[in-house]
Amino acid sequence: MFDRKGALFLDFIKRKQVKNENYFTKLVHYIHYNPVHHGFCKDINNWQYTSFHLILDNRATKLERTYVLKWFDGESEFVKFHKSSPDPRLVNLMKL
Template identity: 45%
Template sequence: MAGTEHFESGFIYHIYSHANGKDLLFLEDSNYQYFLDRLLKYIGPIADIYAYCLMPNHFHLLLRFKDLMNDEISNEHQYLMKPFSNFLNSYAKAYNKKYSRKGALFLDFLKRKKVQDEKYLLKLLHYIHNNPIHHGFVSQAEKWKYSSYNSYLNTEKPSSIERREILKYFDTKEDFLGYHKSNVEYDFLDLE
C-alpha cells in the first residue's frame, strides 16, 4: 500500500498529499510560489527533485533522497521525514495566517511510494506532468504553470529541478515530448 514505506537515502520516491476535506492548498499564484520556495528550503538539502505538480487541492513530487554521510543517524526514516514535517507545517502556518484560517491544511498522512524500476519511474513522470490534463484544468501539460514540465522544455534556463537524471532516459527533447503526449495506463500506480 502506498504511504507505508519508510524513507531510505539513495532511493527515488513518489510523494504526494491532499488538502484536508474540501479545502484548497493554493488560492492564488503567490501560494504556489511560496510552496515551491518552502520545498527548496526544506527538501532541497536532502533530496534531488526530479518532478513536481501542484494542483489546487493536492501535490505530487518525484525525488531522490541524497546519500547520507552521517553514520550517527539512528533512524533514517525519521531523519528524512522531519524536513517534510517542517516543510508542510511551515506552509500551513503561513497559509492559515494569511487567510485567517485554523486547523489542519493537509491530510495527516504523507503518502509515498518507492520507485523500484525505470518503467515505473517513467510512468510516474508522465502521470505527474499530465495530472492537470487528467483533472481537466488544461488541454496540454505545458499550459499548467505549476509543474516541472516547462522546466524540461527550457533546459537552457537554470532550474532547481534535477533534469539531467530524467533526461538520460530520452534520446532527444522530441522523445521527451512524444512520451508525455502518448497514452500511458496508470492502473499500476498504487495511489490510494
C-alpha cells in the same frame, strides 16, 4: 514540537518506493499529466505550474534537466512520450 504542517511532516501522506525504472518513467509522466487528468487544463503545454516546461527550457533551474532528458533518450522523445495519456493502471494505482 515545531508546529510544522508540510507533506514531509504529515503522517497520512502516502509514500511509495520506486522500485524499477519502468515505474519511474511512468511516474514522471503521471506527475506531468496530473493537471490534465484532473481537468485543470486540456494539454500539459497549457499548465504553467509544471516541471515539464523547465525540462525543455534553458533557464536556470535546480532540476536535473540533462539527467531527465537522457533518461527519455532526448528532448524529442521526452515530448513524444508526454503526448500520450499515462498508463491507466498507474493512474488508478495512484488513487490508492
